[in-house]
Structures are given as C-alpha cells and as structure tokens.
Amino acid sequence: MIDFRALADKYDTPLYVYDFNHITEQYQKLKKAFSGRKSLISYAVKANSNLSVVSHLAGLGSGADCVSIGEVKRALMAGIPKYQIIFSGVGKGDDEIEEALEDDILLLNLESEAEMERVEAIAAKLGKEARISIRVNPNIDPKTHPYISTGLHENKFGVDLETAKRMYIYANNSKHLDPVGIHFHIGSQLTELEPIREASAIVADLVRSLKAIKIEIKFFDVGGGLGIVYDNETTIEPYEYAQAIFSTLYGLDVTIICEPGRFMVGNCGYFLTRVLYEKVNEGKRFVIVDGAMNDLLRPSLYNAYHKVEVVGKAGDESEADIVGPVCESGDFFAKNRLLPPTEHNDLVVVYSAGAYGFVMASNYNTRPRPAEVAIVDGKDRCIRQRETFEDLIKLETMCL
Structure with a gap:
C-alpha cells in the first residue's frame, strides 16, 4: 500500500508517483506470454521516458521503441543495448537518421517511400548499409479512440500492402538498405483481440509472399497498444494476445517484436494534487486543485x-468537477463525479497516470512541471526534481 499522504508531504504537489514493482510484473507477464517463440519486448519510450523508468526496464531485458533521436539517446543512456533499439516515427530528420545509423541500432522503421529514399541516400553518404523495417497499414479498425487509431488508410501512419511490397523489392536490390523487418501497429488502448489477429494475419501473408521471392524477413513487429483498465474495461490477457499472433505465423521463422507502452507503465502511476478550495456556481460544484491540464493532459x-x-x-x-488553475475551460481532471465534501489541503489521487502523463506535460501558464517519484520495494526516491521558475526561463533572453 502506497502512503500517498506521506509522499505529498515529503515531495509536495502536484506529484507523479510510479510503482516500479508493477512495471516488473507487467514486463514479466508479457515476456512469459511470448516465451513460446523468439521474441523481444521493446518498451515504447514515448509512454513514459523518465531515465529511471527506462533503466529499470533495461535491467529486466527490455528493448526500446523510440520515435525521436532524443528517445534513442535516452534508451542508450539508460542501458538498453543498441541491438535492441528500434527507431520509428513518421517524420525523421536527416540528422536523426544519420545519428541512428552511426549508433548502429537494430533497425529504422520506415513509413513511406520518400523516407526510404532519404535513408538510402544518407546510408550511402556514410558508407553504411541501413537495417530497415517497413510499417504496413493493414486498414483494420482497432475499435479505439480516433485520436489513437493508427491502422486505417485515413491515418498518417504506414503504407498500404502494394506500396510495402514495392518498397521491399527496391530495398532488397539496394546496396545501402537491408530489409530485415516488418511492422504494424493499429492503435492504442486496444481491448478487442480480433482486430489484432486480423492485422497480424494480413501482414504475415505479406511476409510469406516476400519469402516466395527470396526476401527473408527476420523481425515481425506487432507494435503495441494493449489496453489497460482505467474504468471498467475488459482487457486482453497477454497469453491470448500472444496466441492470436502465433496462430498467424505458420511457416515463418521470425523473431516477434512487441512494443508495449501503456500496458507496461499506465497503471503503475498516480498523480497527486491538493485541494485549494471549492466553489459553487448556481448549483454547479467545482473542486479546485493545484494540479492542472499542463501536468496531466489526457x-x-x-x-x-x-x-x-x-x-x-x-x-x-x-x-463535482475537479478542475485546475490553468486559464482554459478544458482544464479538468474529472467531470460530474460523486465526491465527498473537501477542504483546503485535502489530497486527491488520480489513478492510471503512468503513461502519457508527465511526458505530455508542458509549462503552459508558466507552470513548472511536477516532480516524479519511484517506489521500489516500498522505498521512495525522487527520479526527477520539481522544476523551478529559473528552469523555465534559463534558455530565454530579453532583446531590448
């Protein structure tokens, strides 16, 4: 049991708290589920990129799925081996591509023919062969929030099957490209298994067709997206998830890469915020707290x-609505929730805040970002200090 009051008193609020034992349990569940075949659990760093979080996962044997060169640097700094790092993302800059190739990471995951041409040109300039995978868009409805759907043709991610096949043939004939992997990811917070199985079957069929023309794919990257419980969702069991993917891979000798983010850290996290006061506007009750949308945006x-x-x-x-001090009507954590009467300094805990919490925080309204604290075997330690006003302005200059 985490003593939230003691943590709030020690570190002040707003505050992020992460239970590292929960992260360990989630990693081990997924690793065990995929133990029937060659596999790599490659943590999606974008979910929570704190160096201590990534380092903890490195110690468990995790790889890293990165979507910027900054995340690649974080993964390397945290101890993820370079041969377990994947660089994904729609818009990689030339400098990012060059640095990733110099770092000799496992592979770059490509999202378009134009990107492939840039990677080939940069690899040629460096005298290197770039290991690549291609993100295939299987056009499967993931049954999730439209903002986190990624596997439909209307989404910006990946390429269609015919384009992917053309890209693989081109890459296979290039002196500076080595097509070693294939990738798909249909969305986040997935709670239905069938769309995942359908997508995997479509992409596995493409791998078999590539094998028929002597293009051997070594890594079958199924992305991430496994949902967690925020409210009363029925989630997918890791074993059933793995078995659904296994069922599509007959005849293929591939290493499965899985890229969990939210599944790994979402429910390890808590956001603590204190009540400032209450107000009532014509019968509408507001509980005003010291945390705000700049701290937790979801x-x-x-x-x-x-x-x-x-x-x-x-x-x-x-x-009551739980709202913050930011000058926006959208600044809220909960609406129309049944709450007991609150007083100044009462402590509010927002659950399931470990994923897409601090990483999406900002300094809007010149608000310093919160501290982050890890709980390991019941002991707490600060893994990111609270920002100060001086931190916020240290890169600014006044031109008079």
Missing part, C-alpha cells in the same frame, strides 16, 4: 476517464 485531450479518490475522506457525496 482528460482534456481525449476526454479520458481516470479514477479519482479524495484520500481519507467520507461524507455525503455530490457531483
């Missing part, structure tokens, strides 16, 4: 649900 961005709790409070509950 409720404002996606209208996402997070469980909230007022620690140690009871009493007659009534509906």
Whole structure:
C-alpha cells in the first residue's frame, strides 16, 4: 500500500508517483506470454521516458521503441543495448537518421517511400548499409479512440500492402538498405483481440509472399497498444494476445517484436494534487486543485476517464468537477463525479497516470512541471526534481 499522504508531504504537489514493482510484473507477464517463440519486448519510450523508468526496464531485458533521436539517446543512456533499439516515427530528420545509423541500432522503421529514399541516400553518404523495417497499414479498425487509431488508410501512419511490397523489392536490390523487418501497429488502448489477429494475419501473408521471392524477413513487429483498465474495461490477457499472433505465423521463422507502452507503465502511476478550495456556481460544484491540464493532459485531450479518490475522506457525496488553475475551460481532471465534501489541503489521487502523463506535460501558464517519484520495494526516491521558475526561463533572453 502506497502512503500517498506521506509522499505529498515529503515531495509536495502536484506529484507523479510510479510503482516500479508493477512495471516488473507487467514486463514479466508479457515476456512469459511470448516465451513460446523468439521474441523481444521493446518498451515504447514515448509512454513514459523518465531515465529511471527506462533503466529499470533495461535491467529486466527490455528493448526500446523510440520515435525521436532524443528517445534513442535516452534508451542508450539508460542501458538498453543498441541491438535492441528500434527507431520509428513518421517524420525523421536527416540528422536523426544519420545519428541512428552511426549508433548502429537494430533497425529504422520506415513509413513511406520518400523516407526510404532519404535513408538510402544518407546510408550511402556514410558508407553504411541501413537495417530497415517497413510499417504496413493493414486498414483494420482497432475499435479505439480516433485520436489513437493508427491502422486505417485515413491515418498518417504506414503504407498500404502494394506500396510495402514495392518498397521491399527496391530495398532488397539496394546496396545501402537491408530489409530485415516488418511492422504494424493499429492503435492504442486496444481491448478487442480480433482486430489484432486480423492485422497480424494480413501482414504475415505479406511476409510469406516476400519469402516466395527470396526476401527473408527476420523481425515481425506487432507494435503495441494493449489496453489497460482505467474504468471498467475488459482487457486482453497477454497469453491470448500472444496466441492470436502465433496462430498467424505458420511457416515463418521470425523473431516477434512487441512494443508495449501503456500496458507496461499506465497503471503503475498516480498523480497527486491538493485541494485549494471549492466553489459553487448556481448549483454547479467545482473542486479546485493545484494540479492542472499542463501536468496531466489526457482528460482534456481525449476526454479520458481516470479514477479519482479524495484520500481519507467520507461524507455525503455530490457531483463535482475537479478542475485546475490553468486559464482554459478544458482544464479538468474529472467531470460530474460523486465526491465527498473537501477542504483546503485535502489530497486527491488520480489513478492510471503512468503513461502519457508527465511526458505530455508542458509549462503552459508558466507552470513548472511536477516532480516524479519511484517506489521500489516500498522505498521512495525522487527520479526527477520539481522544476523551478529559473528552469523555465534559463534558455530565454530579453532583446531590448
């Protein structure tokens, strides 16, 4: 049991808290599920990129899925071996591509023919052969929020099957490209298994057709997206997830790469914020807290649900919105929730805040970002200090 009051008193609020034992449990569940075949669990760094989080996963044997050269640098700094790092993303700059090739990471995941041409040209300039995979868009509806759907033709990610095949043939004939992998990822917070199985079957058929023309794919990257419980979702069991993918890979000798992010860290995290005061506008109750949308954006961005709790409070509950100090009507953590009466300095815990929480935080309204704290075997330590006003302005100059 985490003592939220003690942590808030020690580190102040707003505050992020991460249970590292939960991260370990999630990693081991997924690794065990895929143990029937060659596999690499490659953590999606974008979900929570704190160096201590990535280092903890490195110690468990995890790889890293990165979507910027900054994330690649974080992964290397945290101890992820270079041969377990994948560089994905739609818009890689020339300098990012060059640095990734110089770092000799496992592979670059490509999203278009134009990107392939840039990678080939840069590899030629460096006198290198670039290991690549191609992200295939299987046009499968993932049954998730449209903002985190990625596998339909209307989404910006990946290429269609015919384009992918043409790219593989081109790469296979290039002196500076080595097509070693294939990749798909249909969306995040997936709670239905069938779209995943369908997508895997489509991409596996493409791998078999490539094998028939002597293009051997070594890495079959199924992306991530496994959902977690925020409210009352029915989630996919890791074993069933792995078995669904296995069922599509008959006749193929490939290493499966899985790129979990939210699944690994989402429910390890808690966001702590204190009540400043309450107000009522013509019968509408607001609980105003010291945290805000700049600290945790998901409720404002996606209208996402997070469980909230007022620690140690009871009493007659009534509906209230939990809102922050930022000067936007979209600054809220919860709307129309049944809450007990609150007072100044009462502590509110927002659950399931480990993924896409701090990483999406900003300094809007000149608000310093919160501290981050890790809990390992019941012991707490600060893994990112709270920002100060001086931190916010240190790169600025006044031109008079």
